[in-house]
Amino acid sequence: MQIIDLRLPACYNVAELYTGLAYPVNLPRYPLRINVGFLLNQPVGTRRDIHFAFPDLRLSPDLEVTDFSGVVQITRMVQGMFVEFSCTANTGLECVRCLAPYNQALATSFQEVYAFRRDQVTESGLLVPEDGNIDLAPLVNEYMQLEIPIKPLCRPDCKGLCVECGADLNTETCEHQKSIRVSP
Numbered sequence: 001m002q003i004i005d006l007r008l009p010a011c012y013n014v015a016e017l018y019t020g021l022a023y024p025v026n027l028p029r030y031p032l033r034i035n036v037g038f039l040l041n042q043p044v045g046t047r048r049d050i051h052f053a054f055p056d057l058r059l060s061p062d063l064e065v066t067d068f069s070g071v072v073q074i075t076r077m078v079q080g081m082f083v084e085f086s087c088t089a090n091t092g093l094e095c096v097r098c099l100a101p102y103n104q105a106l107a108t109s110f111q112e113v114y115a116f117r118r119d120q121v122t123e124s125g126l127l128v129p130e131d132g133n134i135d136l137a138p139l140v141n142e143y144m145q146l147e148i149p150i151k152p153l154c155r156p157d158c159k160g161l162c163v164e165c166g167a168d169l170n171t172e173t174c175e176h177q178k179s180i181r182v183s184p
């Protein structure tokens with residue numbers, strides 16, 4: 001079995017992934033960044049849980065969520081960090097039937113390996129950056145985007161709007177609905 005000596009940073013080759021070096025951890029700009037450095041010197045199999053909770057969170061320019069709650073479990077492996085993540089949140093959407101804004105509940109979870117070395121990456125190509133700061137936001141955004149319904153509905157049985165007069169059929173009835181019902 002190959003054991004990586006993490007005291008030799010020369011085996012890293014991730015300079016091009018250096019995006020956050022100039023910023024301290026826990027700036028609001030990187031709310032989902034975690035520093036895994038504290039695990040590097042721990043025995044293989046060591047696991048830590050980190051919890052997140054934000055009333056508002058901007059995952060990307062086109063996805064803002066509220067009531068974000070998540071947990072990440074990080075396990076020190078021989079060749080990298082095994083990251084298990086799960087979260088729930090709400091996001092504001094517009095119902096395709098009645099056009100009303102509503103809060104859509106979202107939930108997702110994923111497992112990924114962040115490798116220590118480029119020649120050990122999994123097919124997702126994730127590496128532990130040299131500074132030990134893993135920013136989960138891009139992945140969380142990717143997975144949460146997949147949870148957004150293609151046809152958002154404020155509720156499964158939304159009755160929508162009358163095509164004739166635009167009445168919200170969830171809250172009112174109109175003459176057009178009556179005529180549709182009696183017509184053959």
Ligand SMILES: [Zn+2]
Nearest residue numbers: 095098154158
């Ligand atoms: Zn609706």
Ligand SMILES: [Zn+2]
Nearest residue numbers: 162165174176
């Ligand atoms: Zn109508």
